[in-house]
Amino acid sequence: MKEYKDYQLQGNNTFGIPARCDRFIEYAGEEDLKEMYKQKVFAGQWMSLGCGANLLFCGDYHGTIIHSVAQSIEKREETAQNILVKADAGIILDNFIEYSVSNGWGGMENLSAIPCSVGAAPVQNVGAYGAEAKDVVERVHVFDTKEGTFRSFSKEECTFGYRDSFFKANPQYVVVSVEFRLTKAPSWELRLDYGNLRSALPSDFSPEDALALRMIREAVRQIRHDKLPDPAEIGSAGSFFKNPVVDRTVVDKILHDYPKMPFYEMPNGCKIPAGWLIEQTGWKGKKSGNVGVYEKQALVLVNLGQATGKEVWELAQHITLSVKEKFGVEIYPEVIKIPQ
Ligand SMILES: Cc1cc2nc3c(=O)[nH]c(=O)nc-3n(C[C@H](O)[C@H](O)[C@H](O)COP(=O)(O)OP(=O)(O)OC[C@H]3O[C@@H](n4cnc5c(N)ncnc54)[C@H](O)[C@@H]3O)c2cc1C
Known part of the structure; x- marks a missing residue:
């Protein structure tokens, strides 16, 4: 666990807006959350921050901002058709999608290049090109900052909506890790009919191609690159x-x-x-x-x-x-x- 006082947040929000918070804590896992609970961090003003891609700082934040840097990925279950993978909240969602696509696990390729942490993905129910986090989230593991305990939410309990979930209205829960159910070929359910995705695919694209997930990922990245500003530049x-x-x-x-x-x-x-x-x-x-x-x-x-x-x-x-x-x-x- 690393703690910074009077921390500059300009590098922690994709708007690149300068703002400070009284205290910024990077935490790596469950022990750190328990320690923060003991230190009464959650008794005061506090908030979770992922990549800061959906936030606008209109002033300094007088409280503690907590930010997961946990990076583990664990395979939970595997069948011939699908795989259940648990990913820590601190992983950049696009890095996890790259890892999944490289392994031939389908379901998240349409969400490529959304600036997001794994932890915020179920909170926001991020979506793009006909896919949403809710399509692949199986369970969400959280820390309840009021009770000081860990629990998990099934997909149904997350009550996902359009860019919405149970967690959005209940920030007392810190997302610690997320279990995603991803599919293996030939059980992939490819979504190609949203916007101009199909026309952005190579002319010889075939859903049976072993590289189909990779091609979709690259097409989505290209479309987004052409129409959205890259936070590293704008x-x-x-x-x-x-x-x-x-x-x-x-x-x-x-x-x-x-x-x-x-x-x-x-x-x-x-x-x-x-x-x-x-x-x-x-x-x-x-x-x-x-x-x-x-x-x-x-x-x-x-x-x-x-x-x-x-x-x-x-x-x-x-x-x-x-x-x-x-x-x-x-x-x-x-x-x-x-x-x-
Ligand atoms: C260029 C660009 C393109 C985008 N395109 C899309 C798009 O196509 N689709 C889309 O859905 N969104 C898009 N977004 C918005 C943004 O990517 C999403 O809202 C994303 O979910 C934000 O993730 P984050 O990690 O940055 O969360 P933050 O902005 O840091 O936080 C968002 C909310 O989640 C909470 N939160 C963060 N981490 C946790 C945690 N571990 N536990 C509990 N709560 C937490 C925060 O407190 C806050 O309420 C885009 C943003 C940018 C900058």
Whole structure:
């Protein structure tokens, strides 16, 4: 366990925003969590941090930030069709996907290149290209910071939703490790029909090819590289806003003036792509001081170099207002503002 006082977080959030926290603790496993519990870390203000890819620091954090650096991977069960693998929270999700693809284990290749830790993957139920963490998560092992005990959650108990899970509303649980059920050839269930994935695959692609997982991974990486900013070069948190779900009456009203508006019927209403709404308000590619809207994707707010979290937040509020004024639709951030 390593502890730092008055720690600079600029390198721990993909926006690259400078902010400090009173105390930063890197922990390696269960013994460290028990030790932190003994030291009453969880009795005060604290939070878990993975790669900081869904956070916006709008000021310093007056409390303790804990960050897993645990890196073990363990095979739990293996049959001819699938394998159950347990991975520690501190592993970079994309490194785990690379390891899985190299071993011929399918199920996570579509999630390639999402900036994320294994620990945050079930919390956020990360998803991309027709796949979500919930499709492969079998169990989540956690530390209950109120009780000081370890327990595990079945997939059902995680109550996964769109970028949502039980853990999101219950931050008392620290994800320690995650068990993923991955498939072996020929039981792979390849998902190729989302967006332009199929057309990005090599022309001789065959689902039976021993290298099919590798080809999908490379295609996803290439598509993402072409349309999303690389946090190593341009700070962002990916999609800043959630896609709003509205009443059919609202959709009909907008369709009257914008007959080409895309929307998707949902059980609870209609989902409109927030990126489309923002684009229509003219924000795409706009810059305002140190912040801007990415020129290739209106959902992504970017740090143009020296931004503060407050500047990003203000830009987000201007965009929210523009969308509300033009369409009467409220959009909400997916990114978590710290402090809240
Ligand atoms: C360029 C870019 C592209 C992106 N593309 C996508 C995408 O395609 N799909 C997608 O779903 N997301 C995407 N995102 C958003 C981001 O990758 C996800 O939200 C991801 O899950 C964040 O993981 P993290 O480790 O950075 O979590 P953090 O941002 O550090 O934390 C997120 C939340 O999880 C909690 N948390 C973190 N670790 C733990 C733990 N061990 N135990 C309990 N709680 C924990 C935190 O307290 C916080 O509430 C993108 C982000 C960027 C920057």
